[in-house]
Amino acid sequence: MSETTTNGHVGDVEGLRGSGLTLIPRSTAKQTLKDFKSDQEVRWCPGCGDYAILAAVQSFLPELGLRRENIVFVSGIGCSSRFPYYLNTYGFHSIHGRAPAIATGLAASRPDLSVWVITGDGDALSIGGNHLIHALRRNVNLNILLFNNRIYGLTKGQYSPTSEVGKITKSTPMGSLDKPFNPISLALGAEASFVARTIDSDRKHLQSVLREATAHRGASLVEIYQNCNIFNDNAFEQLKDPGLRDDITLRLEHEQPIVSATKAARRAASGGIEVVAREGLPESEILVHDAHDPDPSVAFALSRLDEPAFEHVPIGVFRSVERPAYDTLMEQQMNDAVAERGPGVLAELLTGGDTWRVG
Amino acid sequence: MTKQVQQLDRVIIRFAGDSGDGMQLTGDRFTAETAEFGNDISTLPNFPAEIRAPAGTLPGVSSFQLHFADHDILTPGDAPNVLVAMNPAALKANLGDLPRGADIIVNTDEFTKRNLQKVGYTASPVEDGSLGEWRVHAVPLTSLTVKSLEGFDISKKDAERAKNMFALGLLSWLYHRPTEATVRFLRSKFAKKPDIANANVAAFQAGWNYGETTESFSVSYEVKPAKLTPGLYRNISGNQALAYGLVAAAVQAKLPLFLGSYPITPASDILHELSKHKRFGVRTFQAEDEIAGVGAALGAAFGGALGVTTTSGPGVVLKGETVGLAVATELPLIVVDVQRAGPSTGMPTKTEQTDLLMAMFGRNGESPLPIVAPATPSDCFDAALEAARLAVKYRTPVMLLSDGYLANGSEPWRLPEVEDLPDLSADFTVAPNSDDGETYLPFRRDPQTLARPWAVPGTPGLEHRIGGIEKADGTGNISYDPNNHDRMVRLRQAKIDGIAQDIPPLEVDDPDGDARVLVLGWGSTYGPIAAAMRRVRKTGAKVAQAHLRHLNPLPANTGEVLRAYDKVLLPEINLGQLALLLRARFLVDIISYNRVRGLPFKAEELAGVIQDVIDSE
Incomplete structure (x- = not known):
């Protein structure tokens, strides 16, 4: 069902794209935002970016038209991981870093579920880094929402794996030493089939990314820049500042030129990608985004554009390629085994091998 | 020449050689032949953790012990009657376990100056008279094998490799074992390499014929089939029985089985076995680590599967937090711990009962869970069903404590009728x-x-x-x-x-009902304790035996049983973990007997300990 290109990457396959929801039962009743609100009081700090993301997700879910009981939110530990309590779906608030592993067992054995992982930068990239990369490489059918606020919130303000070098926090009074992870680069390095970035304050964009992520069958990683107004306020201020944001935000849209209001991306002479002034640049030189490119190297180069931080920030879907999801492959093997030798019969299993009778 | 045939009631053979000599395979095949013949059997493989330690050295010695008899037996035996030593290292490593008068079959071809030096022999023990107290059969196994394979289109190396089959053929002759199944096995194992298959079969037959004709062996032996309970039998190892038990549990619970696991000795064979049974709807997931293995199993359980994770002690440590989550969320989960020698990496291929307290308490907070421990290799099947029953019925993680001895040891298993298996429907x-x-x-x-x-x-x-x-x-x-x-x-x-x-009350085996000493055990010490009891009772001594299968909670009558005896002896392959629990709970002054050598107890050793406790009355 998949086709492999010469460079070893699995390419697009006819009929697979947009199949993310086909195995999940549909709701016959019309749904509204209210259907997805649980009866629990939402308890984040006033002004937290998590409220905006919750509201965006709650108002987006009715659009999918899925049976609510077939949606599961799984989370780890951290502020963002309280998310499942506030959604009237099935939910599992688990332990630190392990949500992708727990969700893997669920999604691999239940193709009829829409399984979401809610995680943060500490949860996903520090304690749970191993599970994240493996869920991505296996292409487990998960929508992973990584709330990135570049700080530990729930433990009250230590630096996180996405904090900038030199971050002064309670645990790093002289500044942090660790080079941060770029979650998009990391996900692309793990050969994730769907990788996107959006921001808490832009509901429209956030929902458009969720729309594409849910249409994708397999693992989708969505990094959401999220403001922690208590411990790391204004971490993404440049992207929200009306005077700056349109200049530094490069919108990634499939088959559209990669541009901000004033800048454009083009191929650099060195072979990489550079961002230059848009004015005077011939249209033909502007890089056109190909989210479906089986080769992840351009997407990876795009993910490096926000170094130095916030000079240019690509927002949108970096990569969306189709390859079979893990549950599909697992089920295929089970079906093949049955096709070859028939369904398992317990009595035959027990008496298989060399037996002998006594008496 | 007509050879003499001598009747024996039981024999213990140990095959020992270099890790690369195929001793485990040889032992497995001899076991299969013996099972087919109808003897009762118990086996004990013993191999190094290194896949290939330096050839010819002591750390590289791999062995397989097999006890077979015309009556029911309980252990792989204390001391071998026969040692097959494929090289000087194998001889040196095992000689200490060999009683005087035992037979030693040595492959003299490997007793070269260099190989002797590797293990510190200055002269060949086969020639210098130092083995005078044993019956030594010096057989040039390698060269006889190579000679018997002249004319086969295989390399000299491949010919030499077949020497284990020559040895198996010789032993098969010596003990009148049926050979057809081994020939079938070799043809199927090497189906894709017919030349190798033919050579191995030929070596096997040459070994048999050598026994028949050589003067080195004037006597062959017969051990009559055992009178076992009527039924259909197969030989099974603990890990295989455990895997079958999990499949059966899923079938009986009408739940899909999901195994999340990470390879670890001595538990990996359960993962290997279950991965073969996809047509039962079994999903096996080799996770990125121990934590993900149990996490995925718990996630699958949330989705309505029978979630299982299999590991050994170091893996249980890593899984602790997720098991605690299963306690808190009250989801069914089976955690199989095939215990091995610790702490830390310890001795991966050696057995121990040292994870009991970890199973009881190895999580933060008050986090109780049921613990089930099988007593014998075939009992691993029933223990898996019982673990599943408790997990599903009580929505709880259950710890199943097997160990390396049960995992790799094997015995005849009287197959249950599927319709007799419990209904575990969720x-x-x-x-x-x-x-x-x-x-x-x-x-x-x-x-x-x-x-x-x-x-x-x-x-x-x-x-x-x-x-x-x-x-x-x-x-x-x-x-x-x-x-x-x-x-x-x-x-x-x-x-x-x-x-x-x-759960069933703790049963006491006290034939006359007047014993004053109770010997208590749990898990894999069942066989050695029961074998020791027989020896002690043969002398007329009164002693009672009880064996715990449920370690948490304990059977309701446990305190009553313990208090009914003047003395309670509890042998454990740890420093007294169950004793600690029982003393705390029942204020009974348990007498502990502990050895932590990575090996099962010997029946003779325990018989002595039991006798001492009786005598001290």
Whole structure:
């Protein structure tokens, strides 16, 4: 069902794209935002970016038209991981870093579920880094929402794996030493089939990314820049500042030129990608985004554009390629085994091998 | 020449050689032949953790011990009657276990100056008279094998490799074993390499013929079939029985089996076995680490699967937090710990019973869970079913404590009838359970079992959230209320304690009912203890035996049993872990006997200990 290109990457396959929801039962009743609100009081700090993301997700879910009981939110530990309590779906608030592993067992054995992982930068990239990369490489059918606020919130303000070098926090009074992870680069390095970035304050964009992520069958990683107004306020201020944001935000849209209001991306002479002034640049030189490119190297180069931080920030879907999801492959093997030798019969299993009778 | 045939009631053979000599395969085949012949059997493989330690050295010695008899036996035997030593290292490593007068078959071809030096022999023990107290059969196994394979289109190396089959052929002759199954086995194992298959079969037959014709062996031996309980039998190792038990449990529970596991000695064979049974709807997931293995199993359990994770001690350490989450969320989960020698990496291929306290207490908070321990390799099948029964019925993680001795050891298994297996059906909740029938209360407990309901995703109207944060009794909402926490801690404990009413009482084997000493055991010490009891009772001594299968909760009558005897002796392959629990719980002055050598107890050793306790009365 998949086709492999010469460079070893699995390419697009006819009929697979947009199949993310086909195995999940549909709701016959019309749904509204209210259907997805649980009866629990939402308890984040006033002004937290998590409220905006919750509201965006709650108002987006009715659009999918899925049976609510077939949606599961799984989370780890951290502020963002309280998310499942506030959604009237099935939910599992688990332990630190392990949500992708727990969700893997669920999604691999239940193709009829829409399984979401809610995680943060500490949860996903520090304690749970191993599970994240493996869920991505296996292409487990998960929508992973990584709330990135570049700080530990729930433990009250230590630096996180996405904090900038030199971050002064309670645990790093002289500044942090660790080079941060770029979650998009990391996900692309793990050969994730769907990788996107959006921001808490832009509901429209956030929902458009969720729309594409849910249409994708397999693992989708969505990094959401999220403001922690208590411990790391204004971490993404440049992207929200009306005077700056349109200049530094490069919108990634499939088959559209990669541009901000004033800048454009083009191929650099060195072979990489550079961002230059848009004015005077011939249209033909502007890089056109190909989210479906089986080769992840351009997407990876795009993910490096926000170094130095916030000079240019690509927002949108970096990569969306189709390859079979893990549950599909697992089920295929089970079906093949049955096709070859028939369904398992317990009595035959027990008496298989060399037996002998006594008496 | 007509050779003499001597009748024996039992024999213990140990095959020993270099890791690359195929001793485990040789032992397995001899076991299969012996099983087919109808003897009772018990086996003990013993191999280094290194895949190939330097050839010819002591650390590289791999052995396989097999005890077979015309009556029922309980252990792989204390001391071999026959040692097959494929090289000087194998001889040196095993000679200490060999009683005087035992037979030693040595492959003299390997007794070269260099190989002798490697293990510190200055002269060949085969020639210098130092083996005078044993019956040595010096056989040039390698060169005889190579000679017998002249004319085969195989390399000299491949010809030499077949020497284990020559040895197997010789031993098969010596003990009148049926050979057809081994020939079939070799043809199928090397189906893709017919030349190798033919050579191995030829070497095997040459070994048989050598026994028949050589003067080195003037006597062959017969061990009559054992009178076992009527039924259909197969030989099975603990790990295989455990895997079959898990498949059977899933079938009986009508749940799909999901195994999340990470390779670790000596548990990996369960993963290997289960991965072959996809047509039973078994999903096997080789995770990125131990934590992901148990995490995925728990996630699958949330989705309505029979979630299982298999590991050994170091893996249990890593899984602890997730097992705690399973305690808090009250989801069914089976955690199989095939114990091995620790701490840390310890001795990966050696056995121990040192994880009991970890199984009991190795999590933060008050986090009780049931613990089940099989007694013999074939009992691993029933223990897996029992673990599944408790997990599903009580919505709890269950720890199944096997060990390296059970995992790799094997014995004849009288196959159960499938229709006799217990019905383990899970009753999923599909409708709201509040009094007004309006809402779903995920922590409203069954008044009998105290188990919470199990509603899986996909069930309309029962959407709910669970997690590791303390839950309000009934509603399952997050709760930091002090009294609620106290109640929930006690409810979780009471649920597990209540299982004591749902398991069989501790049975005591006290033939005359007047013993004053009780020997208690748990897990894999069953065989050695029972064998020791026979020896002691043969002398006319009175002694009772009881064996615990459920370590938590303990059978309801445990205290009563312990207090009924003047003395309670508890041998354990640890420093007294169960003794600690029993002393604390019942204030009974347990006499511990502990050896932590990475090896099972010997029956003779335990018989001495038991006798000493009786004599000290």
